[in-house]
Amino acid sequence: AQKVTQAQTEISVVEKEDVTLDCVYETRDTTYYLFWYKQPPSGELVFLIRRNSFDEQNEISGRYSWNFQKSTSSFNFTITASQVVDSAVYFCALRELYNTDKLIFGTGTRLQVFP
Amino acid sequence: DGGITQSPKYLFRKEGQNVTLSCEQNLNHDAMYWYRQDPGQGLRLIYYSQIVNDFQKGDIAEGYSVSREKKESFPLTVTSAQKNPTAFYLCASSINTGATYNEQFFGPGTRLTVL
Numbered sequence: 725a726q727k728v729t730q731a732q733t734e735i736s737v738v739e740k741e742d743v744t745l746d747c748v749y750e751t752r753d754t755t756y757y758l759f760w761y762k763q764p765p766s767g768e769l770v771f772l773i774r775r776n777s778f779d780e781q782n783e784i785s786g787r788y789s790w791n792f793q794k795s796t797s798s799f800n801f802t803i804t805a806s807q808v809v810d811s812a813v814y815f816c817a818l819r820e821l822y823n824t825d826k827l828i829f830g831t832g833t834r835l836q837v838f839p
Numbered sequence: 840d841g842g843i844t845q846s847p848k849y850l851f852r853k854e855g856q857n858v859t860l861s862c863e864q865n866l867n868h869d870a871m872y873w874y875r876q877d878p879g880q881g882l883r884l885i886y887y888s889q890i891v892n893d894f895q896k897g898d899i900a901e902g903y904s905v906s907r908e909k910k911e912s913f914p915l916t917v918t919s920a921q922k923n924p925t926a927f928y929l930c931a932s933s934i935n936t937g938a939t940y941n942e943q944f945f946g947p948g949t950r951l952t953v954l
Binding site: 728733759761766767768769770771774815825826827829830831832 | 870872879880881882883884887889895897927929931942943944945946947948950
């Protein structure tokens with residue numbers, strides 16, 4: 725069965741600390757995509773990144789980086805030198821090849837960055 | 840600007856009343872989705888539509904209804920049959936459901952409270 729687990733319900737850090745948000749997924753499909761979304765207090769989900777199951781290269785975008793490891797079914801998200809504006813709920817999501825209509829979300833991790 | 844609009848932002852309903860949430864997109868996307876978000880939970884799919892005049896039930900369709908008469912619009916009706924309708928409702932769209940890699944774009948959401 726397909727499932728996305730974000731075990732960290734809430735994380736609190738002080739500005740400039742690095743923080744890693746964990747995402748573990750389950751799927752029986754060999755072809756799939758993984759996504760990360762950010763939900764700021766305003767409520768709208770903002771797309772951050774997409775990664776396909778055949779590309780295990782790490783991705784870096786500014787202070788954001790993502791580590792995809794198929795061996796452990798994980799797609800972790802690291803924010804370097806966190807800022808107060810990073811405070812939000814972050815969702816990891818899975819989309820399978822044979823079930824393209826569904827985006828399966830984890831329960832989210834609330835990140836609070838204190839000044 | 841291109842995007843997804845949802846209205847109203849806040850909605851209050853008395854028990855036993857039906858209420859309709861609006862979702863409009865000007866991204867020329869084929870597919871549209873409705874999600875429900877409850878505190879501490881991920882997003883759960885209510886209904887989705889791949890094309891005008893066609894839609895499918897998601898995981899929690901009971902007590903909800905939708906229509907897709909125009910490509911740009913996908914209103915959601917929360918009926919009196921929905922036992923626990925208080926939640927945050929998010930509308931999303933994507934360019935083509937047939938491609939696994941397409942991300943979904945989200946609107947700002949409607950917070951529904953039943954009094």
